[in-house]
Amino acid sequence: MKYSNIQKATFIKRPNRFIAEVEIEGQKEIVHVKNTGRCKELLIPGAEVWLTAPGTPDRKTKYDLVAVRKSNGILFNIDSQAPNKVVKEWLEKKDYDLIKPEYTYGDSRIDFYMEKAVSRERYLKEDRILAGKQSLGENSISEKERFLMEVKGCTLEVDGIGYFPDAPTERGVKHIYELIKAKEEGYNAALAFVIQMDGVKEVRPNIETHPEFGIAFEEAKKAGVKIIFYTCHVTSDELVIVGMT
Template sequence: MKYLKTLQAKFIDRPNRFIAHVDLNGIVETVHVKNTGRCKELLIKGVTVILEESDNESRKTKYDLIAVYKENFGLINIDSQAPNKVAKEWLESKDYTYIKPEYTYGNSRIDFYMEKDDRKYLMEVKGCTLERDGIGYFPDAPTERGVKHIYELIKAKEDGYEVSLAFVIQMEGVNEVLPNIETHPEFGVAIDDAKKAGVNIVFIKCRVYENRLEYIE
């Protein structure tokens, strides 16, 4: 996936989860943060961040904060909309005969429904932006919704679907994602239950650029 127009700025602060203040060429700009997670280990005063300029003149904010340079690591994409776009591109490179985003199953909306021959598939997608010692962790904040989705996948498996939980790794040099049990122990329990039930755990590795995010085969 690609961004149309990107530029660098310096992060100042984040008054709430929706907006941040950045220094853009000496001017303080209020920008929209495209990630409602905490990102506290990334959004540190003075770090270089990547903005995407919007062409929507009716918006309150002209820019979206989409990525951040982590010291001694590199660029991490934190756009929460990016994982589903990358996952769709990844799925389209496979031999599925039908792909439908946002499929309602049970009491949840699962990110993707696919078909191949006479088999039916469901895939839920999570984006990983949290890294420690070269390993990815999810979530960076408690996610009851994420736990709910896992148990919906387990039920779908019991109903005959082929099911996957895909982690789109929004950084380079990280090959796996583990449950962040320190932040949300229940998510770790749900992952264990999913593996026992036969849910396929997929890691979609990426190359990260200031103007795009690409999956790696």
């Protein structure tokens, strides 16, 4: 995904989680921060930041703060809406027959639901295996594979490792348990982390910030939920997925 109307600025302070004060060419400006996480190791006085002016009518702020350069020189995209956008671009290049964002499952909205046709050869093979265990009927396999994917953006890096979350997220824990349930019901369930910086290939649970997330993460792995890491390239005006591990 690519931004337009990018403007470089200098970070001054963050009065609350929604806004920041920056300096643009000697003038102070209040901007919207597109990330409600803490970002305390990124948004420090004097940091280089990049803004985009979406041009939405009747906004209280002209700019959105979308990227920041950390003291170690690495550029971070901190736009919390960007991960879903780049994952959608990635999925659309794959061989899914259906991609549906914001899919209602259980008591949650999971980021993506996908379908893919199963080859006839594989279908017959799996059906024979199932037939040997139980009678066919409502429990027989479908000719379509069903996928659920929940996406999380990672903006916290320590010594080359990504960590999530950077603030407690009860919603994130709830989504993980929904994925575990979906896996038990026959879905291909995945928890995907979009790493919003270059050079990081792994994300670990930030158990110091939210121990319950770490517990849920490990339970998901044991239940067979796939853990995906999307590695990215970040520039001041772009975030793009370059690989998957």
